[in-house]
Amino acid sequence: MNTKTSEYLPDIVELLLDAVCVVDVKGCLLFTNPAFETIFGYSPGEAINRQMLDFVYPEDRAKTIHAINQIMNNNQHPRFENRWVRKDGRIVHVLWSVYWSQEKQVRVAIAFDITEQKKLEQKLIYLAGHDPLTDLPNRSFLINQLEESLSIANTLSSVLGVLFIDIDGFKQVNDIHGHAAGDKLLKTIAMRIRHVLKKNDSVGRLGGDEFVVILNSIKNKQDILMLVDTLKKEIVKPLEFNDAELAYSPSMGAVMFPEYYGDAEYLIQCADKAMYRAKHSGGNQVVFYNDDIKLPSAQSIKP
Structure with a gap:
């Protein structure tokens, strides 16, 4: 990536419709973009410096920890699904794409809201x-x-x-x-x-x-x-x-x-x-x- 292109990265991240967050090695949120607040309801001031797992639906925390360990220990770049609890209490189904930087000791994660897709799947299963x-x-x-x-x-x-x-x-x-x-x-x-x-x-x-x-x-x-x-x-x-x-x-x-x-x-x-x-x-x-x-x-x- 050339220098001129990298200058636009902050603007690109700000404009993304998917949530972007950066998490340190201890699981603490260091950065969130505007879409993070749109999807989860938490502003940067409310999310940054909090444990990422605090926002995960309790029943999904174990599988989330397992996925994170796979990413960090095996240098994998998996996609996985879990549920988060919005600020207003609603449940959000999320598809994550995560990258672990060994050099910087942070995880960069992109979240895609698949709640409506899950509702449709559940409806189709019910109707069937x-x-x-x-x-x-x-x-x-x-x-x-x-x-x-x-x-x-x-x-x-x-x-x-x-x-x-x-x-x-x-x-x-x-x-x-x-x-x-x-x-x-x-x-x-x-x-x-x-x-x-x-x-x-x-x-x-x-x-x-x-x-x-x-x-x-x-x-x-x-x-x-x-x-x-x-x-x-x-x-x-x-x-x-x-x-x-x-x-x-x-x-x-x-x-x-x-x-x-x-x-x-x-x-x-x-x-x-x-x-x-x-x-x-x-x-x-x-x-x-x-x-x-x-x-x-x-x-x-x-x-």
């Missing part, structure tokens, strides 16, 4: 695992939840229950009142199921009018029966659409682990078969899975 109508976990996410619950139940030798819920009369609601009424019904039922469940339990929507409930907080069949009774009362509470009361009820199939031992797909299939038995026995009831239950014939029509 949730049903857009009811905001419940979708089939893929629910299967993962159930596999985790099964792993815990297997390790602790505890009991777990799976409920498969189908809504009697859902097709008629759609046919008579329109799909807007059906959507309202599904959203309302999703909310009512969540309202009844305990903190450790969860519910997801498989599609259509089918819901699956994972019961992590039960000990025996009686616990499921008590919950089912509460669920039925909550689900069938009156619901109106355009001044007309909708007619519907739940058919439920239940299966208990480890009475029936298998993976998430197997248990959901068992509960589904039991639900069909409940539906084809008149609906608005619960049936527990047993080995005598078979899938309905192809000629069976879902009411």
Whole structure:
């Protein structure tokens, strides 16, 4: 770099949209540019002579120290991500590019604010695992939840229950009142199921009018029966659409682990078969899975 170009460096650093800071060997901030204040909220007077780690989100301090040690001890020039706490308390996701000067015993770091990018990533991850109508976990996410619950139940030798819920009369609601009424019904039922469940339990929507409930907080069949009774009362509470009361009820199939031992797909299939038995026995009831239950014939029509 020639002398004339170096004269412009202070102005360039001042104009950068990314934060620039210089940190000494003890981790103390020696310099910050204007973008540092824009991103983190701290003026040079508030930041300089303070420990850099004071600004790092507590849960990210260990990995930040590890990254710094890699830079200083192995002469690496890595990029790494961490979170900082702004002056106003908000969390900032940061992508760092760091250079360690052995000669001057300082680190020069450039920070790029990736908070909006992280929010978008988290939103996309959430949307990929949730049903857009009811905001419940979708089939893929629910299967993962159930596999985790099964792993815990297997390790602790505890009991777990799976409920498969189908809504009697859902097709008629759609046919008579329109799909807007059906959507309202599904959203309302999703909310009512969540309202009844305990903190450790969860519910997801498989599609259509089918819901699956994972019961992590039960000990025996009686616990499921008590919950089912509460669920039925909550689900069938009156619901109106355009001044007309909708007619519907739940058919439920239940299966208990480890009475029936298998993976998430197997248990959901068992509960589904039991639900069909409940539906084809008149609906608005619960049936527990047993080995005598078979899938309905192809000629069976879902009411």
